[in-house]
Amino acid sequence: MSAMNPIRRTAIRAAAAFTAALVLPLRALAAWNKEAFQAKTAAEALKSLGIASSTESKDVVIDAPQIAENGAVVPIEITSNVPNTKSISIVIEKNPFPLTAKFDFAEGAVPFVKVNVKLGESSFVRVLAEAGGKFYSASKEVKVTIGGCGG
Amino acid sequence: MRGLSLLGADAETDMAEPMKIRATLKGDLCDVRVLMVHPMETGLRKDSSGAVVPAHFIQEMTVKINGKLMVDGQISQAVSRNPVFSFRLKGVKAGDKLEIAWLDSKGERSQTEAAIA
Numbered sequence: 001m002s003a004m005n006p007i008r009r010t011a012i013r014a015a016a017a018f019t020a021a022l023v024l025p026l027r028a029l030a031a032w033n034k035e036a037f038q039a040k041t042a043a044e045a046l047k048s049l050g051i052a053s054s055t056e057s058k059d060v061v062i063d064a065p066q067i068a069e070n071g072a073v074v075p076i077e078i079t080s081n082v083p084n085t086k087s088i089s090i091v092i093e094k095n096p097f098p099l100t101a102k103f104d105f106a107e108g109a110v111p112f113v114k115v116n117v118k119l120g121e122s123s124f125v126r127v128l129a130e131a132g133g134k135f136y137s138a139s140k141e142v143k144v145t146i147g148g149c150g151g
Numbered sequence: 152m153r154g155l156s157l158l159g160a161d162a163e164t165d166m167a168e169p170m171k172i173r174a175t176l177k178g179d180l181c182d183v184r185v186l187m188v189h190p191m192e193t194g195l196r197k198d199s200s201g202a203v204v205p206a207h208f209i210q211e212m213t214v215k216i217n218g219k220l221m222v223d224g225q226i227s228q229a230v231s232r233n234p235v236f237s238f239r240l241k242g243v244k245a246g247d248k249l250e251i252a253w254l255d256s257k258g259e260r261s262q263t264e265a266a267i268a
Binding site: 031032033037072073074077092095096097099100101102103104105106108109110112113114115116117118119 | 180193195210211214216219220221222223224225226227228229230231232234235236237238239240241242
């Protein structure tokens with residue numbers, strides 16, 4: 001049994017419910033992870049995402065051009081064949097803010113995404129797939145002729 | 152014709168412009184492709200006078216089928232201008248309601264619905 005004052009507990013619960021009612025309609029379910037997205041290095045971004053370690057896996061497939069003429073629009077297609085993949089995160093290691101996207105997939109959504117991204121310079125694109133509380137990764141280098149973050 | 156092309160230019164910068172969604176059903180697998188009209192300013196770019204263009208980019212996006220959340224995405228300013236995404240959803244049938252929404256760094260939002268054909 002909890003020793004907590006029941007009145008106080010009720011008050012806390014009511015306050016929490018009130019806050020949730022205020023905040024929930026304004027937000028998507030997973031709020032933007034400011035700390036992770038503002039991280040300046042891939043290592044910091046991964047730490048902010050709670051990714052302490054990952055295993056390289058051939059089941060994480062990255063389809064991206066080897067050479068991108070225009071860094072402003074680089075198509076990247078990702079498929080995770082790791083069973084029960086719950087999320088896919090994209091990290092562009094040399095970009096000023098490396099974390100580019102994180103997608104959470106509910107049951108019924110294929111752990112697949114295709115998106116156009118910007119590369120400031122040639123960089124490894126690292127993808128982390130989350131399944132069963134573990135992270136599986138793959139990397140692919142994309143060489144950029146004209147960077148996508150300047151003008 | 153000139154009037155028409157000016158209208159087109161205006162529409163391109165209008166935040167309220169609806170997304171363009173294409174959903175293709177093959178069996179029960181639905182290919183969803185969406186184009187969102189957004190400048191996706193990084194906050195690192197300078198304009199012609201040398202002034203930094205403030206950051207303004209989509210941060211959150213959701214894909215729902217019949218109100219059920221299927222994909223919950225968070226993105227950065229490194230997603231290209233006028234973002235294009237493709238997703239794949241299983242167990243979808245004709246007539247299902249597809250809803251895609253985004254929220255950007257200034258609190259602006261957009262939502263578009265489409266019926267799966």
